Amino acid sequence: AQTVTQSQPEMSVQEAETVTLSCTYDTSESDYYLFWYKQPPSRQMILVIRQEAYKQQNATENRFSVNFQKAAKSFSLKISDSQLGDAAMYFCAYRSAKEYGNKLVFGAGTILRVKS
Amino acid sequence: DTGVSQDPRHKITKRGQNVTFRCDPISEHNRLYWYRQTLGQGPEFLTYFQNEAQLEKSRLLSDRFSAERPKGSFSTLEIQRTEQGDSAMYLCASSRGGGIYEQYFGPGTRLTVT
Numbered sequence: 005a006q007t008v009t010q011s012q013p014e015m016s017v018q019e020a021e022t023v024t025l026s027c028t029y030d031t032s033e034s035d036y037y038l039f040w041y042k043q044p045p046s047r048q049m050i051l052v053i054r055q056e057a058y059k060q061q062n063a064t065e066n067r068f069s070v071n072f073q074k075a076a077k078s079f080s081l082k083i084s085d086s087q088l089g090d091a092a093m094y095f096c097a098y099r100s101a102k103e104y105g106n107k108l109v110f111g112a113g114t115i116l117r118v119k120s
Numbered sequence: 121d122t123g124v125s126q127d128p129r130h131k132i133t134k135r136g137q138n139v140t141f142r143c144d145p146i147s148e149h150n151r152l153y154w155y156r157q158t159l160g161q162g163p164e165f166l167t168y169f170q171n172e173a174q175l176e177k178s179r180l181l182s183d184r185f186s187a188e189r190p191k192g193s194f195s196t197l198e199i200q201r202t203e204q205g206d207s208a209m210y211l212c213a214s215s216r217g218g219g220i221y222e223q224y225f226g227p228g229t230r231l232t233v234t
Contacts, residue, residue, distance in 0.1 A: 108153075
């Protein structure tokens with residue numbers, strides 16, 4: 005079974021600074037997808053960024069980028085120019101590429117606090 | 121897209137009672153998922169539908185839990201004989217497909233069993 009580990013329960017960043025959230029995963033599969041989801045307080049979860057395991061190039065979405073290290077099974081999220089609206093719980097998630105591998109396997113999450 | 125909606129948003133029930141939650145996915149999405157999230161944890165997968173067919177169930181889904189998606193549109197999740205350990209946020213998500221397709225999440229139903 006696949007597992008996802010987020011070793012940082014909580015992180016803080018100053019507004020306009022850069023922060024990196026860590027994620028490691030365990031799988032015996034070679035083809036899969038990785039995601040970062042954001043869950044603001046009392047609001048629904050939204051997708052931040054996604055990565056296909058077969059792609060060597062790291063995904064980027066505006067201020068959000070990932071560092072995907074397949075051999076190390078590491079998938080960290082970098083948030084540049086942090087804004088107050090980035091404050092939320094961030095979840096790393098894994099999804100198998102198998103035909104019926106549809107479920108997301110989530111880590112425990114990292115609370116990100118943004119200081120003004 | 122009008123988004124995924126869930127009803128009710130909050131439910132307080134007494135131990136032993138039955139509860140039912142509803143999820144309305146984004147209209148063109150054929151895949152629907154249920155997850156459970158306890159405080160301070162990531163969501164855990166419960167079950168998944170493709171159209172009206174329930175294709176996968178987690179071992180977390182005991183025989184007190186049942187889910188349906190009768191016409192491949194909305195879905196219901198019923199918990200019978202609720203226990204205090206069932207207290208959690210129940211999240212519904214939908215997507216166009218598997219793989220890299222995004223799962224869109226609803227706001228969740230918070231269940232409190234007293």
